[in-house]
Amino acid sequence: xxxxxxxxxxxxxxxxxxxxxxxxxxxxxxxxxxxxxxxxxxxxxxxxxxxxxxxxxxxxxxxxxxxxxxxxxxxxxxxxxxxxxxxxxxxxxxxxxxxxxxxxxxxxxxxxxxxxxxx
Amino acid sequence: xxxxxxxxxxxxxxxxxxxxxxxxxxxxxxxxxxxxxxxxxxxxxxxxxxxxxxxxxxxxxxxxxxxxxxxxxxxxxxxxxxxxxxxxxxxxxxxxxxxxxxxxxxxxxxxxxx
Numbered sequence: 001x002x003x004x005x006x007x008x009x010x011x012x013x014x015x016x017x018x019x020x021x022x023x024x025x026x027x028x029x030x031x032x033x034x035x036x037x038x039x040x041x042x043x044x045x046x047x048x049x050x051x052x053x054x055x056x057x058x059x060x061x062x063x064x065x066x067x068x069x070x071x072x073x074x075x076x077x078x079x080x081x082x083x084x085x086x087x088x089x090x091x092x093x094x095x096x097x098x099x100x101x102x103x104x105x106x107x108x109x110x111x112x113x114x115x116x117x118x119x
Numbered sequence: 120x121x122x123x124x125x126x127x128x129x130x131x132x133x134x135x136x137x138x139x140x141x142x143x144x145x146x147x148x149x150x151x152x153x154x155x156x157x158x159x160x161x162x163x164x165x166x167x168x169x170x171x172x173x174x175x176x177x178x179x180x181x182x183x184x185x186x187x188x189x190x191x192x193x194x195x196x197x198x199x200x201x202x203x204x205x206x207x208x209x210x211x212x213x214x215x216x217x218x219x220x221x222x223x224x225x226x227x228x229x230x231x232x233x
Contacts (some may be wrong), residue, residue: 042226050218056218106153
């Protein structure tokens with residue numbers, strides 16, 4: 001398996017422009033997460049999809065951020081309009097979760113990330 | 120109080136020594152615990168998970184869980200310079216609807232010097 005695929009790997013854009021980040025999760029995984037990481041704030045959960053349905057978007061900073069998962073193999077995170085404070089590394093993570101008699105088996109794998117710079 | 124607490128470090132250890140990384144958590148109901156390693160400029164990589172009290176060993180890595188004291192630790196034996204990275208502790212948190220998500224600590228930076 002190729003693992004979680006994200007594109008682009010680097011994005012430099014000007015303030016006010018629309019930015020779209022893309023993610024292809026691992027086949028067979030049932031959950032997908034978008035995170036943002038900065039030195040100041042660490043790793044922050046933005047939104048979580050389970051079986052393509054948004055479950056928890058409480059981490060989305062504001063209305064400028066939106067995310068979609070139209071099918072099990074593709075998700076996007078859009079920022080419109082972008083601002084310099086959005087500069088960060090954005091990770092997509094793919095998760096396989098299996099219930100069992102001894103508890104939940106949970107494996108979450110991160111993509112390589114998209115480094116976003118908004119000038 | 121943060122749900123998952125880690126000392127930010129840096130933790131500096133000489134090559135060949137045992138590195139001990141600690142993590143405490145506030146939710147007494149937590150059942151599953153994870154350690155991720157993140158090299159500078161790279162994404163977090165899952166290296167260990169532990170569900171039961173006690174120790175779990177995988178090569179040079181040992182995860183230790185003490186639910187009564189609400190801490191989980193990661194021991195790295197025979198530390199190598201290539202182990203230098205930030206180590207993130209995470210707990211699995213359940214919420215309404217039967218869903219789960221990981222809650223991450225801020226990470227501990229480990230530096231192994233020759």
